[in-house]
Amino acid sequence: xxxxxxxxxxxxxxxxxxxxxxxxxxxxxxxxxxxxxxxxxxxxxxxxxxxxxxxxxxxxxxxxxxxxxxxxxxxxxxxxxxxxxxxxxxxxxxxxxxxxxxxxxxxxxxxxxxxxxxxxxxxxxxxxxxxxxxxxxxxxxxxxxxxxxxxxxxxxxxxxxxxxxxxxxxxxxxxxxxxxxxxxxxxxxxxxxxxxxxxxxxxxxxxxxxxxxxxxxxxxxxxxxxxxxxxxxxxxxxxxxxxxxxxxxxxxxxxxxxxxxxxxxxxxxxxxxxxxxxxxxxxxxxxxxxxxxxxxxxxxxxxxxxxxxxxxxxxxxxxxxxx
Amino acid sequence: xxxxxxxxxxxxxxxxxxxxxxxxxxxxxxxxxxxxxxxxxxxxxxxxxxxxxxxxxxxxxxxxxxxxxxxxxxxxxxxxxxxxxxxxxxxxxxxxxxxxxxxxxxxxxxxxxxxxxxxxxxxxxxxxxxxxxxxxxxxxxxxxxxxxxxxxxxxxxxxxxxxxxxx
Numbered sequence: 001x002x003x004x005x006x007x008x009x010x011x012x013x014x015x016x017x018x019x020x021x022x023x024x025x026x027x028x029x030x031x032x033x034x035x036x037x038x039x040x041x042x043x044x045x046x047x048x049x050x051x052x053x054x055x056x057x058x059x060x061x062x063x064x065x066x067x068x069x070x071x072x073x074x075x076x077x078x079x080x081x082x083x084x085x086x087x088x089x090x091x092x093x094x095x096x097x098x099x100x101x102x103x104x105x106x107x108x109x110x111x112x113x114x115x116x117x118x119x120x121x122x123x124x125x126x127x128x129x130x131x132x133x134x135x136x137x138x139x140x141x142x143x144x145x146x147x148x149x150x151x152x153x154x155x156x157x158x159x160x161x162x163x164x165x166x167x168x169x170x171x172x173x174x175x176x177x178x179x180x181x182x183x184x185x186x187x188x189x190x191x192x193x194x195x196x197x198x199x200x201x202x203x204x205x206x207x208x209x210x211x212x213x214x215x216x217x218x219x220x221x222x223x224x225x226x227x228x229x230x231x232x233x234x235x236x237x238x239x240x241x242x243x244x245x246x247x248x249x250x251x252x253x254x255x256x257x258x259x260x261x262x263x264x265x266x267x268x269x270x271x272x273x274x275x276x277x278x279x280x281x282x283x284x285x286x287x288x289x290x291x292x293x294x295x296x297x298x299x300x301x302x303x304x305x306x307x308x309x310x311x312x313x314x315x316x317x318x319x320x321x322x323x
Numbered sequence: 324x325x326x327x328x329x330x331x332x333x334x335x336x337x338x339x340x341x342x343x344x345x346x347x348x349x350x351x352x353x354x355x356x357x358x359x360x361x362x363x364x365x366x367x368x369x370x371x372x373x374x375x376x377x378x379x380x381x382x383x384x385x386x387x388x389x390x391x392x393x394x395x396x397x398x399x400x401x402x403x404x405x406x407x408x409x410x411x412x413x414x415x416x417x418x419x420x421x422x423x424x425x426x427x428x429x430x431x432x433x434x435x436x437x438x439x440x441x442x443x444x445x446x447x448x449x450x451x452x453x454x455x456x457x458x459x460x461x462x463x464x465x466x467x468x469x470x471x472x473x474x475x476x477x478x479x480x481x482x483x484x485x486x487x488x489x490x
Contacts, residue, residue, distance in 0.1 A: 003420055005476045011443040013424045014343050021342035022352035024334040030356050031363075113472050121472060144475070192420075211477045226449070226460070235459050254461035269461040285465030292432050293469040 003192035004160070006173060006211065085238045091250060092231035094278035102279065103131035106302040106309065114294040119154055121146040126311050128304060132166040138212055139163050139312040148187025157186040160193065161314035162210040176210040179203070179314045202323040203316050227271070227280070230254075241275060244282060245298075248275040267292065324375055326366045330359075333376045340380060343444050344387050344437065346429050354390065358382045380445070381455050384437050427474050435470035438463055 086094075107130035111123040124143040132138045141161040145154050164176025182191035182198040190197040194208035230236060231252065239251040249272040272282040279301055286294040302308040334355075341351040341358075362369055362379055369375050428436060441452045442463075449460040449467070456463065 003423065003475065005420075005424060005474065007443065007476055009420075009424060010428075010439065010471075010474065010476050013421045013428065014440060014444040016421060017343040017346055017425065017444075018339045019342075020346065020348040020351055021335075021339040022348050022355065024330075024338050027334065027338060027352055027355050027359070028330060030352065031359055111472060113469060123472065146475075226464075230460055235461060254459050267458075267462040267465040269459075269465050285461075285468055292434055292466065293473070295465070295469050295472065 006209065008173065085240065086250065088234065088236050088238050088252065089232045091238065091252065091273060091278065092228040095231070095273060095280070096225070096228050098278040099131060101277075102301045103129060104304055105130045106304055106311065108300040108302055108311070109297060111295060111297045114288055114296075116291060117289045118152070120293070122154060128309065128312055130301065132212060134166050134168045136166045137163065138166050139309075141312050141314055146186075150187045155186045156183050157188055158182050158191040158198075159314050160191075161312065164210050164212060166212050173209050173211055175207055177205065178208045178210060179205045181314055181316060181320065183317075199323060201320060203314075203320050204323050236271070239270075242272070244272050247281060249273060249281055250275050324370050326363050326370065329366075329370070329375055329379075333379075337376065337379055337383065340440075340445065341383050341387070344383065344440050346425070350390070354383060354386045358386050377455065381457075384441070384456065388433050388437060424474065431470055431473065435466045435473075438466040439470050442467055 106126055106128040109123075109125045109127075111125070112119060113121045122145045125140065126142075127138070127140040129136060129138065139161070141159070143156065143159045145156045147154055148157075159181040161179040162176050164174045167174040178193055178196075180191055180193055180196070180198045181203040182188075182200050184201040186200065188200065190199050192198075194206075196204060196206050196208065198204045236252045236254050239253045242249055242251050252271045252273065254269040267286050268284075269286075270282075270284045271280060273279065274281050280299050282299070283297045284294065286292055288294045302311075338351065338355050341355045342348065345351040345354060358379060362382060369378050372378055428439065431439070437456070438452060441447045441455060442449070447455065449463045452463045453460045
């Protein structure tokens with residue numbers, strides 16, 4: 001069964017791992033008995049681990065120089081200068097205004113995940129209003145396709161709609177109505193949500209704790225305020241202008257801080273913003289062939305017409321009984 | 324703060340953090356011991372920092388991420404004890420869904436797991452995690468985004484401090 005969880009579920013589950021905490025006194029005793037302990041603990045110092053950072057830096061500089069040389073040879077001299085790029089801070093300011101202008105729209109987002117270059121999951125999400133405020137009724141719908149324990153093929157698994165009244169700020173979860181369709185043939189034994197499991201080939205409607213908003217709502221991981229703040233602070237740089245899906249866009253890339261003792265390898269994060277509306281169009285995180293995975297999110301903003309609002313309703317497949 | 328004062332006051336929190344990160348007792352113990360050995364050797368500098376614990380926590384993460392890449396490291400003797408990858412071995416945990424979730428967490432790439440632990444266990448903001456890990460907030464969000472999509476965690480989409488545990 002594939003279970004949909006909340007951030008609270010995750011926080012509580014992680015906290016449960018505290019049970020594996022070793023006894024601090026045993027840790028200290030282990031230090032005193034460790035044959036590799038430093039002199040201060042009565043032993044000798046461990047030989048430093050060899051780090052191959054310097055050769056890598058040299059190689060990186062050499063390849064960058066080679067790339068620059070190739071670029072210089074390929075780009076003809078006297079070519080007209082490209083249009084001047086906007087500053088990152090002006091893009092950030094324009095983005096915040098842009099989000100306000102579509103606050104009542106239907107936000108439609110697709111998110112596709114890749115692992116080692118292979119597609120592993122896909123989310124299609126509709127959310128209205130795009131920027132919900134407390135007291136408003138919010139509708140959202142998510143179609144999830146994923147792999148199963150028995151198959152690496154990505155198959156449509158569930159279609160879930162939620163309806164709830166937006167709670168006061170600071171609360172992300174609220175009781176709401178859930179409509180769940182669990183598809184046959186996904187390889188899953190059911191579609192879990194809260195305490196309910198909907199069996200494949202059936203649908204259900206029930207009350208549960210649901211989240212509010214969408215991936216680019218205020219406070220979300222890639223919400224406009226987060227993005228705009230990071231862009232304005234210089235964490236992102238404007239790379240250039242390009243066409244994406246027929247739209248003129250400004251491409252931004254996150255700037256690597258280049259710490260020497262970084263624990264995480266920099267994850268390439270690229271963002272394309274519509275050059276006319278300043279709304280995000282696409283966000284790509286991670287390299288395609290990495291075990292850490294790559295996520296591709298595409299954003300669309302649909303006016304709240306009856307046809308677009310109808311997209312928020314979960315269609316019940318013919319022959320699927322309610323359970 | 325002396326090393327001994329640090330150990331007396333903060334070692335409990337450090338070992339709990341290492342346990343959540345490692346997901347097993349023996350590995351957590353090895354990581355903490357390794358880090359403490361190195362931290363002790365550099366304590367004249369670490370002890371002068373405003374928050375020595377934050378620095379030690381960063382060392383713990385680094386140690387966890389690099390642990391099995393080292394050729395000289397033996398597999399910890401206690402690695403076969405009950406772990407989240409073996410749901411049902413620990414009688415204290417009887418919630419099947421939590422076990423299933425922890426099993427999936429245990430299968431995440433280590434960098435993704437480290438970000439989740441800092442975000443949802445240590446209750447750090449993305450900016451603070453970026454400081455700990457020496458990367459940008461976007462890198463943090465990139466790792467978190469993929470991990471949450473893999474785990475099928477529905478985001479609350481409000482400042483996530485609202486759902487984090489109190490530190």
